[in-house]
Amino acid sequence: MTLDELSVSLKQHYGKGLFHASALYREYFRNGNTQFATMPEFAGSVGLMQKLAEDIHFPIFRMGRKQENEVVKFATIFSDECSVESVIIPCKNRKTLCVSSQVGCRMNCAFCATGASGFTRNLTAEEIVVQVWAAKFSLGHTIDNIVFMGMGEPLDNIKNVVQAIRVMSDAHGLNIPQSNITISTAGNADRINDLALYCISHIKLAISLNAPNNTLRDKLMPINRQFSLKTLKESLRNFPLGKKGVFLVEYVLLAGVNDSREMATELADYLADLPVRINLISFNEYPSCTFKTPDNATVRQFASWLVERKLFVRVRNSFGAGISAACGQLGAPTPIH
Numbered sequence: 001m002t003l004d005e006l007s008v009s010l011k012q013h014y015g016k017g018l019f020h021a022s023a024l025y026r027e028y029f030r031n032g033n034t035q036f037a038t039m040p041e042f043a044g045s046v047g048l049m050q051k052l053a054e055d056i057h058f059p060i061f062r063m064g065r066k067q068e069n070e071v072v073k074f075a076t077i078f079s080d081e082c083s084v085e086s087v088i089i090p091c092k093n094r095k096t097l098c099v100s101s102q103v104g105c106r107m108n109c110a111f112c113a114t115g116a117s118g119f120t121r122n123l124t125a126e127e128i129v130v131q132v133w134a135a136k137f138s139l140g141h142t143i144d145n146i147v148f149m150g151m152g153e154p155l156d157n158i159k160n161v162v163q164a165i166r167v168m169s170d171a172h173g174l175n176i177p178q179s180n181i182t183i184s185t186a187g188n189a190d191r192i193n194d195l196a197l198y199c200i201s202h203i204k205l206a207i208s209l210n211a212p213n214n215t216l217r218d219k220l221m222p223i224n225r226q227f228s229l230k231t232l233k234e235s236l237r238n239f240p241l242g243k244k245g246v247f248l249v250e251y252v253l254l255a256g257v258n259d260s261r262e263m264a265t266e267l268a269d270y271l272a273d274l275p276v277r278i279n280l281i282s283f284n285e286y287p288s289c290t291f292k293t294p295d296n297a298t299v300r301q302f303a304s305w306l307v308e309r310k311l312f313v314r315v316r317n318s319f320g321a322g323i324s325a326a327c328g329q330l331g332a333p334t335p336i337h
Contacts, residue, residue, distance in 0.1 A: 003172040014048060022172065029173030032137030034058050059130040063138055076131055082120055084151050086131045094144035099131045101161050102152025107186045110220045111252060113286045114151045122157040128164035132174055146176055149184045155191035162198045178202035189227040189235035196239050206248035211258055212266035229270065236274060246275045253299055254283050255292040264305035277312045
């Protein structure tokens, strides 16, 4: 819950309001405390404190962890034994947490290890938020930036993702600004239209594109058969970006598949009238995959062709490939200890 929602709930069930709700919220989200017995705000309300201790249930989970240099991948394993992976990525002045929104994924993108694992279920809002809580309090990392680029298609679980964002960005709790939160989607145009209706207008939207024409994208990303590039583009044109807002376009380069000059030209043509920043990502191989990683020269050449067309391009470094924590590798069959 957000603080306001918790306050309403306490009022309805216990006759208490913002004062007690603020104390509970502070202890859990600011201090990582799940034991409320010593809270001064409840010193005169021992009976209420005992009742709350019985009634409040926190997400039940355990964790596994792997680390490569400063990149940390951890698994959150829930009470039903379903698990998701999350990744802490250090940057210059901040730490980014890549969170999961589903156990597995039903998008079945040809190049993605998560899709190859199949789909089990959606995460609840609390199971999404607890990944941030665990990174902060179980692993001791200050998280400044959230990207929904882990396991699952966030817009396939839109209600729980939106509620999780509201909780993450509550200034009284985790206090992660919505402008520091990015949702990445494979291109569900209907859900992009729905997302525009929620009051989370400051978030960033990233589009996992990966092909500049329907023929190739149909093969790589089955969702394109339902929402063509034309339909996707219409939803982006209607999306309420801020005055200086841009879409992040993620383009995974697959050797000999989508890295030719012809592909770069088609991509530039498709994006020409949209406010975009392009992230080029070299494919990260995983066991059983058939695609290959392009060499660095090919990546640089592809980027230069886009720059010639006056597009903003950034070649993204892949972190954590050695522990299957890089883009597209989550859910790969590597043990976490």
